Amino acid sequence: MTYHFGRGRTRWLPYLLLLPGLIAYFVVALGPSLATSVYSFTDATGLPGAPINWVGLDNYNEFLFLGQAARDNLNAVGRTLVFCFFVTTIQFGIGLLVAIVLNQKLRGRNFFRTLYFMPVILGAVIQGLIWSLFLYPLGGPLSQFLGIFGLRSEFLGAQPTEAFAWVIAIQIWANMGTTMIIFLAGLQTISEDYYEAARIDGANHWQVFANVTWPLLTPSVNTNLLLNVIGSLQAWQLFLVLLGYRNGTQVLGYLIYATGFGQTSGSMVTSFRQGYAAAASIVMFVLVLVIGLSLQYILRRREARLMG
Amino acid sequence: MLSVTAVALLGMTLIQPLAAQSTTLRVLVHQNPPMVEFMEAFNEQFQANNPDIAIDMSVVNANDLSTVTQTRLSANDIDVIDMFGFSNAAQPYMANVDPPNWQQLADAGLLMDLTDQPFVANYDEATIADAGTYNGRVYSINLGRVSYSxxxxxxxxxxxxxxxxxxxxxxxxxxxxxxxxxxxxxxxxxxxxxxxxxxxxxxxxxxxxxxxxxxxxxxxxxxxxxxxxxxxxxxxxxxxxxxxxxxxxxxxxxxxxxxxxxxxxxxxxxxxxxxxxxxxxxxxxxxxxxxxxxxxxxxxxxxxYLFGKYDQGWAVAANTPNAEASMAYLAAFSEPENYQAFVNAVGFIPTQPTAQLDTRLGEQVAPYLANFRVGFEQYWVAPRGVGQYANPWASYFQPFGTFDDPQTLADTVQADLQSGLDAASN
Structure with missing residues (x-):
């Protein structure tokens, strides 16, 4: 008989040590997720003492098919995908570029690494406040700068497309540091011997990058792509802080928050609909799951092909 | 010996205020600078008159009030709640609508029944009936009307x-x-x-x-x-x-x-x-x-005409462990002298019959008070399924929104509303 961890105490101790983590995972992650899926079939309000009734697929039917609201919801799903695409590609590109630059032996590189990473440690509220002030249309720094050229913008209060683009930019600013750090860590694992060998073979900068750096960065590329895709699909905090509930800008994550907590407009009385919001959450979960698993499958195949 | 006595006296002096304030009353209000300023002064006065009660007041953005109310009531972490007037109740001709959040809170038994509290009588009967009563019981005392038009x-x-x-x-x-x-x-x-x-x-x-x-x-x-x-x-x-x-x-x-x-x-x-x-x-x-x-x-x-609404009111968490302190707080607030000061500070049209809006605003709105009417926003309840443009909101137009043609917007708004009405009638 094979004992994975040995015999006696050494056999059960690893399981015991895993137990706290497993309990924590069940309590704070799996349990609430399962509860959300159950809630999605009820009319739960989230209020203690309020009756909870089983409504079957009504919440899903309403979210996906009922009236114009359903089409607005699907538009929010589309907007979420657009947000994901732009955030992922731009953040990935800039993060890689900055990491490569800051991996060189430059003066002050530690300062710049800290500088570029700093937004990550700020909360969404602080990030939103900084950008709200920077983009203040009546005399804010960017407004004054544009004024020099006779240009002006309402920035976050502008047309939904422009406001949405600003949130993409701010999301990238807020999270690019993480992408950069992961790439930096990856770059530092690549042995200098490979570069030296490539240079001896006469490779130029692009050839070195394409044939040495890029393939050997595969684990970092995979990690960053997955983190960026999943993170941007679930984004909602910056939308809340920067735009609030505004037609033409909602993404799925923010729509779920606004619905679940009765927050659409400060001047209108709304309802608590956490059962309905739970159904919307499950829709988002399925979206993230499908995209995440597909991406992971593709990335693993690529990793196997490149790294063996 | 002298030093020991001095230390003991000092210790008693330091400990006394902490020991005296045995109850901490948790109050939630929305951000409205003059109102918050008044409440801070009122709280100081209340604490001076009730040394056994400390006030812990939280201020949140109006957009977040319902969220915070829900979460803190659920956590049994609040005593006195700022609540907008009871409105938007479903009418007999409506279908497929959700009850407003205040009704959900009352139905869930999360709001204390204030019907028999003596301070309720300080407010005019119409206000209590229109903006604080549900199923024949009083759950909120409304503190004033405002015009928004x-x-x-x-x-x-x-x-x-x-x-x-x-x-x-x-x-x-x-x-x-x-x-x-x-x-x-x-x-x-x-x-x-x-x-x-x-x-x-x-x-x-x-x-x-x-x-x-x-x-x-x-x-x-x-x-x-x-x-x-x-x-x-x-x-x-x-x-x-x-x-x-x-x-x-x-x-x-x-x-x-x-x-x-x-x-x-x-x-x-x-x-x-x-x-x-x-x-x-x-x-x-x-x-x-x-x-x-x-x-x-x-x-x-x-x-x-001036159109408006019943604004802020006070409600109390049904499960509060500080019921007595909460009632004392609302009773003190409702004393005519304090209420008059509140009205002067925030500019509400009073809901206590003895109070007057004795300010510049009072002078300005006096000619129109007889023509004050509750506005659209307090009556409107949308059916499930309506689109995002189903409201009479000017902000849909550029530069705040995307529309620049009234006819196109009018048709969009009606179509968004109609989709919900059609869903309700099916």
Whole structure:
């Protein structure tokens, strides 16, 4: 008989040590997720003492098919995908570029690494406040700068497309540091011997990058792509802080928050609909799951092909 | 020995205040600077008179009030709650609608029944009935009515530019053109918060639809639509309001910063609710301003109404461990002297019969108080399935929204509403 961890105490101790983590995972992650899926079939309000009734697929039917609201919801799903695409590609590109630059032996590189990473440690509220002030249309720094050229913008209060683009930019600013750090860590694992060998073979900068750096960065590329895709699909905090509930800008994550907590407009009385919001959450979960698993499958195949 | 005694006395002095305040009363209010300032002063006074009670007041943005109320009630972490007036109850002609959050809270047994509390009698019966009673029981005492359909105007700028106070829509357009030609922005609004843009134009709806309860019923039953001829006039005027009257850059002004901008004399007018008056006075005490109903109609007689709502009220968590302290708090607040001070501070139209709005705002709204009406927003309940444009909101127009054609917007709004009505009738 094979004992994975040995015999006696050494056999059960690893399981015991895993137990706290497993309990924590069940309590704070799996349990609430399962509860959300159950809630999605009820009319739960989230209020203690309020009756909870089983409504079957009504919440899903309403979210996906009922009236114009359903089409607005699907538009929010589309907007979420657009947000994901732009955030992922731009953040990935800039993060890689900055990491490569800051991996060189430059003066002050530690300062710049800290500088570029700093937004990550700020909360969404602080990030939103900084950008709200920077983009203040009546005399804010960017407004004054544009004024020099006779240009002006309402920035976050502008047309939904422009406001949405600003949130993409701010999301990238807020999270690019993480992408950069992961790439930096990856770059530092690549042995200098490979570069030296490539240079001896006469490779130029692009050839070195394409044939040495890029393939050997595969684990970092995979990690960053997955983190960026999943993170941007679930984004909602910056939308809340920067735009609030505004037609033409909602993404799925923010729509779920606004619905679940009765927050659409400060001047209108709304309802608590956490059962309905739970159904919307499950829709988002399925979206993230499908995209995440597909991406992971593709990335693993690529990793196997490149790294063996 | 002397030093030991001194240390012991010092210790007793330090410990005494902590030991004396055996109850901490947790109060939740929304952000409204004059109201928060008043409440801080009131809390100090209350604590001085009740040394065994400490007040822990939390202030949240109005947009977050329902969320925080829900979460803190669920966590049994709040005693006294700031609650907007009871409104938006489902009517018999409505179907497929959700109950408003206050009703959900009462149905869930999370609000204390205040019916038999003596301080309830300090408020007028109509207010208690309209804005605090549900299923025959009192769950909230409402602290005042506000108008949201008027315009603050800068008296000095009107005089300097020889502009008469507008009483009709045409006069308002001319006034704005005059100010704009003089390089003075006509109106400002706290567009950063979203709702001040469309709430600023509620007077336009009121001027065209004086009976707003009938308007809501008409929309539900199909006798009124948001794309008929009358509505098209409203949308056309709303477009002028957002495009030509509100100053550029207003979308970046926070809701609580707009009164200060108006009081600075930078703009001629400020469409908004009466709750802004104390903030304007606080920003510039010497500033000369007036308040008029939004002249949305071409007929001056249609512009004599103020539309508004029951504003803030107090409710108490049913499961509070500090019920006695909560009742003492509300009783103290409801004493006529304290309530009068509150009304003076926040500019509410009083709901205690003995109180008077003895302020500049009181003078300004006095001619219209007999014509005060509860507005559309307090009657309207949307059916499930309506689209995102199913409201009479000026903010759908550029530069705040995407629309630049009244007919297109009117058709979109009606289609978004109709999809919900159709779903409700199926």
């Amino acid at each position: 008027g315009i603050f105007y800068n008296m000095d700028l009107f005089t300097e530019n020889n502009v008469t106070v507008p009483t009709t829509w045409d006069e308002l357009v001319v006034a704005c053109e005059t100010f704009t030609a003089a390089g003075i922005p006509c109106m400002t609004a706290g567009g950063r918060d979203g709702w001040p843009i469309f709430v600023g134009a509620y007077g336009l709806i009121g001027a065209l639809y004086p009976d707003q309860a009938a308007l809501v019923e008409g929309l539900w039953t199909g006798t009124t639509t948001w794309n008929d001829e009358q509505a098209l006039e409203m949308w056309s005027k709303m477009q002028v309001y957002t495009r030509d009257m509100i100053e550029s850059g207003a979308s970046g002004i926070a809701g609580d910063a707009a009164p200060g901008r108006f009081a600075s004399g930078a703009v001629a007018m400020f469409p908004g609710g009466t709750w802004y008056a104390p903030a304007i006075e606080s920003a510039e005490p010497e500033f000369e301003w007036g308040y008029i109903p939004f002249p949305g109609s071409d007929n001056a007689e249609d512009n004599q």
